[in-house]
Amino acid sequence: MDFDRDVARVSGISAVPTILEVINLTTGMGFTAVARVTEDRWITCASRDQLSFGLKPGDELKVETTICHEIRQRNEAVIIDHVSEDAAYASHHTPALYGFQSYISVPIILADGSFFGTLCAIDPKPRKLRTPEIIGMFKLFAELIAAHLDAAGRMEISETRLLMEQQKAELREQFIAVMGHDLRNPLASIQGGLRLLNKKVDAEGQGWIKMLQGSVNRMAGLIDNVMDLARTRLGAGMQLRLREAELEPIINQVVSEFANVYPAWNILSDVNVPGTVKVDVGRLEQLLSNILGNATSYGDPAQPIRVAARTTEEGYEISVTNRGSPIPEEALPRLFTAFQRGDVLPNEKGLGLGLYISQEIARAHGGIITAESSPSETTFRVSFPRSG
Numbered sequence: 001m002d003f004d005r006d007v008a009r010v011s012g013i014s015a016v017p018t019i020l021e022v023i024n025l026t027t028g029m030g031f032t033a034v035a036r037v038t039e040d041r042w043i044t045c046a047s048r049d050q051l052s053f054g055l056k057p058g059d060e061l062k063v064e065t066t067i068c069h070e071i072r073q074r075n076e077a078v079i080i081d082h083v084s085e086d087a088a089y090a091s092h093h094t095p096a097l098y099g100f101q102s103y104i105s106v107p108i109i110l111a112d113g114s115f116f117g118t119l120c121a122i123d124p125k126p127r128k129l130r131t132p133e134i135i136g137m138f139k140l141f142a143e144l145i146a147a148h149l150d151a152a153g154r155m156e157i158s159e160t161r162l163l164m165e166q167q168k169a170e171l172r173e174q175f176i177a178v179m180g181h182d183l184r185n186p187l188a189s190i191q192g193g194l195r196l197l198n199k200k201v202d203a204e205g206q207g208w209i210k211m212l213q214g215s216v217n218r219m220a221g222l223i224d225n226v227m228d229l230a231r232t233r234l235g236a237g238m239q240l241r242l243r244e245a246e247l248e249p250i251i252n253q254v255v256s257e258f259a260n261v262y263p264a265w266n267i268l269s270d271v272n273v274p275g276t277v278k279v280d281v282g283r284l285e286q287l288l289s290n291i292l293g294n295a296t297s298y299g300d301p302a303q304p305i306r307v308a309a310r311t312t313e314e315g316y317e318i319s320v321t322n323r324g325s326p327i328p329e330e331a332l333p334r335l336f337t338a339f340q341r342g343d344v345l346p347n348e349k350g351l352g353l354g355l356y357i358s359q360e361i362a363r364a365h366g367g368i369i370t371a372e373s374s375p376s377e378t379t380f381r382v383s384f385p386r387s388g
Contacts, residue, residue: 003036029102037071271308307319320380323376
């Protein structure tokens with residue numbers, strides 16, 4: 001048990017000094033206190049001492065010399081108006097030891113039913129304490145102290161859990177950032193080696209290299225997503241390099257790359273956004289690649305994927321539509337949350353970073369990404385505001 005913490009908790013309750021003062025003024029008792037009582041400890045948590053009794057917060061009495069020891073065992077209040085006239089306590093060792101004639105002590109019971117200690121008072125003179133008003137006041141004050149202690153305990157638990165989660169999150173994000181950085185160098189070497197090999201092999205070998213290059217590209221995309229996740233979680237945010245650019249060449253470039261990597265898929269594009277838009281070209285390509293990657297992973301390869309872009313009243317939008325099994329309705333609210341893929345789609349693999357990063361890219365541009373899914377088709381739609 002952390003008794004210092006218990007003393008600090010009681011000391012932190014701003015109402016306690018007032019409670020002890022009210023008890024003193026109402027009853028005339030010269031010494032009032034809140035005590036932490038266990039099987040083998042009696043510790044002062046707070047006190048008001050007008051008798052020079054000598055107990056201040058943190059001071060102890062031998063628990064077996066106190067009546068509080070008996071209160072803890074029975075979980076009942078003890079009230080003595082006049083020790084010398086009380087049949088139960090006239091010959092008790094505690095009044096004789098500490099020299100008091102009047103005594104009152106009520107248990108402080110926490111919400112879980114555990115015994116914390118007592119709210120007590122003593123005086124060398126007899127006092128009339130067995131009245132409904134005095135007993136009710138003591139019980140009310142004891143309940144008030146217990147409520148404050150429960151609240152403090154819940155707060156400490158919440159703060160501890162929050163600190164642990166923050167520490168785990170920081171460690172995880174640092175690990176992700178280091179991992180993403182260290183993976184780039186060997187991946188760059190593989191890409192360079194594939195380019196050299198492509199010049200020295202026959203047509204069959206070039207086919208194999210093309211397949212390997214597709215795997216490398218997917219790995220590079222995953223590393224980009226991981227690095228972006230680390231940056232957004234560590235507070236750096238999504239970094240953009242905006243410039244005016246035509247939308248159609250950007251979309252056609254991504255569609256062409258996917259068509260080369262996934263020749264079995266029929267990817268159709270229809271772009272109708274005249275003029276230029278202010279955009280980070282690389283980020284937009286990353287966003288579209290993530291959504292197309294999702295479509296090729298979960299769509300029906302026998303059905304075409306349609307990529308469309310058009311102007312709207314607010315700006316412009318890009319959509320990717322595929323046929324195949326619909327996204328479960330319960331999965332839609334968490335579809336763009338990182339690391340939720342296994343939770344919302346139990347039979348699917350992956351970290352679920354692609355859609356999360358796509359959402360962050362859209363937000364960084366002032367836009368929004370949504371998903372609609374029915375038995376006939378699934379559409380991801382990204383809406384962007386008009387360029388400034």
